[in-house]
Amino acid sequence: MKLLPVTVALLALFLVASYQDLAVAADGAAAVPDSVCDGKCKNRCSQKVAGRCMGLCKMCCGRCAGCVPSGPFASKDECPCYRDMKSHKSGRPKCP
DSSP: OTHHHHHHHHHHHHHHHHHHHHHHHHTOSOOOOHHHHHHHHHHHTTTSOHHHHHHHHHHHHHHTTTOOOSSTTOOGGGOHHHHHOBOTTTOOBOOO
């Protein structure tokens, strides 16, 4: 009878771990290293005021699996995720 609580505890632990794996997989791509977004966003924001542009660009880059348009005036169509991200308040484009 002492095995029953141990078995239930192990089963519960297994189910929780499996659920977390599924939740991470459902989020999409793996995390992008900061160095990847730093370089891409420096290029994207090279013709703009760096502070605000860099912050928004890095946020968008992280959410879009490292996709950032290739230059300061490049079309956002290169990265649909980056292009389609909108501000929830105004509905305007969120990514520079």
